[in-house]
Amino acid sequence: LAKTTQPISMDSYEGQEVNITCSHNNIATNDYITWYQQFPSQGPRFIIQGYKTKVTNEVASLFIPADRKSSTLSLPRVSLSDTAVYYCLVGLLEGGKLIFGQGTELSVKP
Amino acid sequence: KAGVTQTPRYLIKTRGQQVTLSCSPISGHRSVSWYQQTPGQGLQFLFEYFSETQRNKGNFPGRFSGRQFSNSRSEMNVSTLELGDSALYLCASSKMQGAIPLNTEAFFGQGTRLTVV
Numbered sequence: 007l008a009k010t011t012q013p014i015s016m017d018s019y020e021g022q023e024v025n026i027t028c029s030h031n032n033i034a035t036n037d038y039i040t041w042y043q044q045f046p047s048q049g050p051r052f053i054i055q056g057y058k059t060k061v062t063n064e065v066a067s068l069f070i071p072a073d074r075k076s077s078t079l080s081l082p083r084v085s086l087s088d089t090a091v092y093y094c095l096v097g098l099l100e101g102g103k104l105i106f107g108q109g110t111e112l113s114v115k116p
Numbered sequence: 117k118a119g120v121t122q123t124p125r126y127l128i129k130t131r132g133q134q135v136t137l138s139c140s141p142i143s144g145h146r147s148v149s150w151y152q153q154t155p156g157q158g159l160q161f162l163f164e165y166f167s168e169t170q171r172n173k174g175n176f177p178g179r180f181s182g183r184q185f186s187n188s189r190s191e192m193n194v195s196t197l198e199l200g201d202s203a204l205y206l207c208a209s210s211k212m213q214g215a216i217p218l219n220t221e222a223f224f225g226q227g228t229r230l231t232v233v
Contacts, residue, residue, distance in 0.1 A: 040221070049120070049206045049224025050159070093159075103149065103172050104208070104222060106159035 010094045015111040024081045026110050028094030031075050039070060039077045042093045044109070050093060054079070081112075089114045118142065120209050120225035128231045134195040137228045141188050141209030148190040149222065150182060153204040162205075165190055194230075202232045 011029040018024045030039070038057050042050035054061055056068040056077070067080040081088060091109040121140040129135050141148050149172075150162040161174040165184035182192040188209075194201055208222040 047204065047229065048226050049208070051224065052221040055221065103161045103164060103174070104151075104159075105161070108158060 010096055010107045012092075012094050012107065012110045014108060015113070017113050017115065018084055019115050020085055021083050024084050024088070024112060024114075026079045026081075026092055026094075026112070027076060028079070028096075029076045030094070030096045033074050033096050037097050039068065039074075040095045041066070041068065041079045042095065042106075044091045044093065050106075053092075084112075084114045086114050086116060088112065120207055120223050122205075122207050122225035122228050124228060125226065126229045126231075128233060129197050130233055131197055131199060133197050134193060135197060135230060136191055136193045137205055137207075137230075139190045139192075139207030139209075139225060141190070141207075142223055145209035145211050145223070146188050147210045148184055148188060149208045149210075150190070150192050151206040151208065152176070153206060153227070154202075159206070162192065197232045199232050202230060204229050 012026060038055055040055040041053040043053050044050040054063055054066050054068045056070055058070050058074060061068045069078045089112060091111050093106050093109040095104055120142055123138045127135060139148055147164060147166045149164040151159050152162055153159045162176055162180055163170055163174060163182050164172040165182060168184045168186060179195045182190060184190045204227045206224050206227045208224045210222045
């Protein structure tokens with residue numbers, strides 16, 4: 007699975023849009039880009055997944071440029087409850103194995 | 117539908133003891149994976165079971181073992197507990213079809229918090 011690099015932490019305020027960028031220079035042709043969210047003492051939760059261009063669901067948007075060497079998770083109008091760690095993963099769910107990096111700790115302030 | 121259920125939620129054990137953790141996957145999911153999460157090492161893959169067979173294994177000592185039953189429920193066992201085994205143990209299930217990987221998501225349980233004293 008391709009290695010990912012994302013900021014260790016980010017701060018934001020309620021109501022703002024938050025964009026978390028992940029770099030994955032060695033992404034393979036068949037790899038998908040997946041983001042998970044984790045609250046303290048809970049398991050990670052799937053947020054969004056994409057292969058190219060833009061994907062949007064009720065929670066977030068995922069922007070992937072043409073070269074796919076990076077991706078940006080966009081959270082519109084964050085609230086205090088969006089305070090969590092966000093993980094960017096690249097690859098396929100092969101053999102049930104997900105490789106998590108250090109993630110980005112997002113802190114939303116009032 | 118019900119999510120992934122892990123029991124117990126919390127455990128306190130003494131060094132040298134053994135422990136068994138349980139995971140019930142989402143109905144219809146045949147792949148069950150286990151992860152260990154610690155502040156220092158983050159989320160690390162332990163092993164994965166599919167149709168009662170271990171298909172994939174992470175870099176953990178043999179004290180960590182698991183099994184899967186015919187109803188896809190899974191257990192993991194840690195023998196001769198060490199202080200460093202204190203962690204949040206997470207189970208994830210996914211809808212894998214055979215050995216062909218799918219572009220799919222994994223559903224995690226809330227975990228079992230193990231404290232070794």
